[in-house]
Amino acid sequence: MSVFTPLARPELETFLAPYGLGRLLDFQGIAAGSENTNFFISLERGECVLTLVERGPVQEMPFFIELLDVLHDANLPVPYALRTTDGVALRTLAGKPALLQPRLAGKHIKVANAQHCVQVGELLGHLHLATKDQMIPRKTDRGLDWMLEQGTQLLSHLATEPRELLQRALDEISAQKANILALPQANIHADLFRDNAMFEGTHLTGLIDFYNACSGPMLYDVAIALNDWCADDDGVIDGPRARALLGAYAALRPFTAAEAELWPTLLRVACVRFWLSRLIAAESFAGQDVLIHDPMEFQQRLTQRQQVSTPLPFAL
DSSP states (O other): OOOSSSSOHHHHHHHGGGGOOEEEEEEEOOOOOOOOOSEEEETTTTEEEEOOOOSSOOGGGGHHHHHHHHHHTTTTSSSOOOTTOOOOOOEEEETTEEEEOOOOSSSSSSSSOOHHHHHHOOOOOOOOHHHHSSOOOOOOSHHHHHHHHHHHHGGSSSOOHHHHHHHHHHHHHHHHHHHHHHEEEEESSSOOGGGGGGEEEEEEEEEETTOOOOEHHHHHHHHHHHHHHTBBSSSOOOOOHHHHHHHHHHHHHHHHHHHHHHHHHHHHHHHHHHHHHHHHHHHHHTTTOOOOOHHHHHHHHHTTSSSSOOOOOOOO
């Protein structure tokens, strides 16, 4: 279970009192988190999620608060920081930065269909449009330089075939780095997997876990989402789902010629990012009671992305 920082009821009650949301009825740790500690909190006046931020410096937190306020004001279904009665959003609990947010309706889905993918494409389009003209700057700590550095260090940990696969990807990132960074940018979620979206039926009711959000190429955000939402169990891109997601997105923000050219590269870069982070997590938390996603999943997807047959919908 991925609760890195356990809480006792008395300290939680003390923390919650300034919000004016009534008595604490119940709380439980959320097992799905792999980087932060999260709790479901039931209060007399509503259901909330409490996050203790385990990774990243506290000075980064105002970025997340501001971004979620912007997206909430744009009527997107995102959590946002609740304020205490004296207006404080970011607080400390158990020595960690702590945010209390409304709990969004809906549930995660395991199997996505084309309509789910339409909803994801539309949400990404709205998210990027809400921020591209007034982007809030934040450099990701898991960007291209991180991939090149960490990937190079991990090469010696791999068997021959995956080592050669990773080396080819690192060479491509190095060669295309300037072109990737020159693509159109906005604030991006950078982690839009199925376990970070909430649905009621085929209606998307919430997008959560913005702690990898940053400013960066919008196409990278699309690639991350498509690699999860539109892949089958073997990592192969499902054409109908991919076209549904890309078409819905492009109807809101048309892709550029440069994005169309770099699309296969960005799909591979998105695989490298999560392959590496999962390899690192698997080594760091080996033998501990922490949720670790399987690194092999993204090794397999990177193998499949050596050839990409689903182009971006791009009109000359």
